[in-house]
Amino acid sequence: MQRLLALIGPLPFIALAIMAAGVSLGFAVWLFSEVFAPALSTLPPVWRYPLTGLALASSYFAYGLTLLLVAPLLNFVLGGRLQPYRGSAVSLMALRWYVHCTLTLLVRYSFLEFVTPSPFAQLYYRLMGMKIGRNVTINSTAIADPSLIEMADGVTIGGTASIMAHYSQGGYLVIAPVKLGAGATIGLRAIVMGGVEVGEKAKVLAGSFVLPNSRIPAGETWAGIPAQRLELARDAAGNGTRAT
Structure with missing residues (x-):
């Protein structure tokens, strides 16, 4: 029975991804077939082939930009807006999370x-x-x-940094909000987990891992795996700061 559930469980979410992608691709296909193709058919080969490539690339971007609207619409219609939660991964709330994740990952x-x-x-x-x-x-x-996830004014998220408002604990799925205060910085490849709050102008340095439910006070700098407060002291010559 468990094997059967493992096999059929993902199918509704695969269908959801196909629906979102299919509707968006439909607009791209229409754009290529009805707008670009008629004009391209009249051109000599020396122009038709490179311009067909440009038309296909343009149609792909039309797909993507349409998907940026279709996915949130489906998320809203299917109740994918999340609330904090701790409980079984098989529940109505977890179902909403799967919907939200499916659409988020498809776009990503x-x-x-x-x-x-x-x-x-x-x-x-x-x-x-x-x-x-x-x-x-x-x-x-x-x-x-x-x-x-909430980001106040002036927040900076570095390249490939990960922010996720969920984690697993003791066999339970935990969905907890992440709040980043004004001017906070999350460095390159840093990871911020569910339930974390980062204060105003606080910094999480590159490559750090912030444990779930951590509280980083305003103005502090955290670093490491797991991330901890980093003491910064100005050197005797006043030339800058160094970690201690």
Whole structure:
């Protein structure tokens, strides 16, 4: 029975991904077939083939930009907006999380890299439920559970940094919000787990791992695996700071 459930369990979410991708691809196919193809058919081969390549590439980007709207719409219709949760991975709340994850991963792995860190990516995250302040820079696509992530004004997310508002503990699925205060910085390849709060102008240095439910006070610098407070002392000559 468990093997059967393991086999059929992912099927509804695969179908959901196919639906979101298919609707978006439908617009791309229409654009190519009805707009580009008629004009291309009249050109000599020396022009037709390179321009066909450009038309196909343009249609792919039409797919991606459409997906940035279709995925949040399906997420909203299917109740994918998350709430904090701790319990079984097989429940109504967990089902909503699977919907949210499916749509987030589809966008991430099929298109989002091409528009990060542009305003298109931030528009998508906002539509998925993320709260984003002004002058925020998100230079990573490794953002899970956007509907439970809050970034205040001036937050900077470094390249390939991971922020996820969930984790597993004691056999339970835990979904917990992540809050990044104004001016906070998450460094390159750092990992921030569910339940973490980072204070104003605090820094998580590159490659660090912030454990679930950690609280980083305003202005502090944390580093390491697991991340801990890093003491910074100005050297005797006043030339800068060093870690202690």
